[in-house]
Amino acid sequence: MDGVTIRSLRSVDRWLLLLFLLVLAIVAVFPFYWLVIGSVMPPAELFASVPRLWPSEFDFSTYRRIFDLVPLGRYFVNSVVVSGLTTVTAVVVASAAGYCFARLTFFGQGVIFALILAALMVPSQATMVPLFVMFANWNLLNSYPGIILPGLVSAFGVFMMTQFFKTLPAEMREAAIVDGAGEFRIFSRIYMPLARPAVATLSLFIFMGTWDQLLWPMIVAPAPDMRTLQVGLAFIRQQAPVTNQVMAAIVVSVIPVVLAFLLTQKQFIAGIAAGAVKE
């Protein structure tokens, strides 16, 4: 097949495709443009009957005001603590389990793995009522452990790490056993460091999922100072009734995430795609 070039599209078709992508890209980006511009527009212009896409003057006062109205910093810290602790714990716990399923043999292995796979089908809403009742009894309402605990069980994580550890050679473990290493040592010193790509993908996956949550944190931790960013934003109109205040709050809350995305774009997108395809 040497020297064969794959036919490409005629140039008219290429222009059409480019136009198609361009229109969609504008649809994707325009709401963000309007969000940012709207947040620095005087309210009268934001609601003008002839829409304005550029303010007559920039008004940054909303950004000063929004921090007085809404404790965005507190919400943000809560979200970072919840998502961070969930990610680290869930990844470590799921990796240890994945190692056991991939490299060890033990009594009940098949049954337990099947149960975990079955748990993939369970929607999170199906356990919320009892969890709320249990956590109310255990005094876990409005606490970090209350928000975090249900998120620590990642069936997908166990599945993914099992698959990954199976791709690593079993001989490494056997050699380490000859050298007298115990299973935990083998897992933490040999297998875990080699699992960095899988761990990164899983961490991103769990972090994004936890960061995004609304229903459970809203139910278990409704107290104003325990709200995560999503819960705070969901009720923002109670504290910041004016539209451009809401816009400013959204901009502030989205900046760290968008920055993190833009700085690590390549790995970020690759991680998302890898995580999804392994699912």
Next chain:
Amino acid sequence: MAVTVGTVGVRPREGSFGRTFRKSSPAYLMLSPYLILFVVVLAYPLLYSIYLSFFDATLNRTPTFVGAGNFIQLFNDAEFHTALRNTFFFAFFVVIGETTLPLLMALAMNEHLPFRTLFRTAFFLPVVCSWVVVSLLWSMLFAQQGIVNGIIQTFGFAPQPFFSNGGQAMWILIATTVWRNLGYYMVIYLAALQGVPQDLYEAASVDGATRWRQLWHIAVPALRPVIYFVLTISLITSMQLFIQPFIMTNGGPLNSTISMVQLLYRHAFVELQFGYGSAIATFLLVLLVALALINKRVHDLVVR
């Protein structure tokens, strides 16, 4: 399951059970954190939820057994019918949008057009935003005096009611959802497209197939498992619709956008009817497990 080679060295013989057990102990030790959590926050609450769905229960009161009462009430509940219908309507169109549009985008992006990186960034921007943010943003876009009505009026058309019209409100929820996920599914398709062997295209080029025909007859069939994967994920997540109507419409106007999970939330956590709420949760569980199983059967037929 995993194959392990027996440990090196001679060990005293013992009964097969004792051996399995001794061999098992380090595994159980490392598995225990996960297993304990699994039982406490997943398996036990799941069974408890099914159990509760046969009781009349609320905070600080002993539950009373009502048999199938909650389910009978549920199946006669007009509001539940509405929620079920809304959720299916939403899921149907979201699934269509999320499987087809990103596929077209990925095919276009795969053609080595200029500005691809820029396009990818643009399409991915909504994906990194949370559902709450996206819902707030779109509720402002389509507000009565929002920018969309402004643009419509600039072109001389009458302003639209949007969120005060049930039909329009539902379509805005669908559009919001598809919009936010376009980039996500596009990236998945794109990753799969790059795995299509180039020599298939080359062979087709030799045979004189145009690029369009190559895409339709080679690329799209090769992507069948991924298309099916996207469809599954899209369906399962759509059935759990909550944040968009909670933020954008609060289920209104007149329950025209209320979803199943939203109804669950109202009964269980606003009115604290734990029994009735659990019945809705159990129904959702059965529905999603059934969908997953049907999906698996269809998958095995279609993909293999």
